[in-house]
Amino acid sequence: MSALHPSIVALVSLAANIASNHPKQGLCQVDRLKEYGVAKEQIDSVIEIARHIRDEASQALDAKFDAAYAEGFQPAKPRIPVDPFANIAVVETGGACCTPTKSGQACC
Numbered sequence: 001m002s003a004l005h006p007s008i009v010a011l012v013s014l015a016a017n018i019a020s021n022h023p024k025q026g027l028c029q030v031d032r033l034k035e036y037g038v039a040k041e042q043i044d045s046v047i048e049i050a051r052h053i054r055d056e057a058s059q060a061l062d063a064k065f066d067a068a069y070a071e072g073f074q075p076a077k078p079r080i081p082v083d084p085f086a087n088i089a090v091v092e093t094g095g096a097c098c099t100p101t102k103s104g105q106a107c108c
């Protein structure tokens with residue numbers, strides 16, 4: 001197994017720090033990337049993608065919470081007898097694995 005170049009490790013680490021809201025924010029990785037000669041534009045792209053993924057995850061969690069919260073204030077639903085033939089699997093189709101960033105970069 002070949003090792004990843006240190007600049008790739010630093011880019012991945014930077015993205016993970018940003019996407020996870022790590023308290024250190026990946027600033028150490030930025031310093032390393034500058035030492036390795038990685039272009040500011042490339043670092044900026046990684047930052048944009050990581051923030052986009054973080055924001056998408058946050059929005060999805062908020063939507064799920066809001067739906068569960070709203071459901072808690074709905075009147076109780078009447079119990080309906082269980083129909084054994086109604087248990088048909090449903091498969092979701094379509095949808096992208098992610099949406100592009102504001103500048104149009106793909107995050108997957």
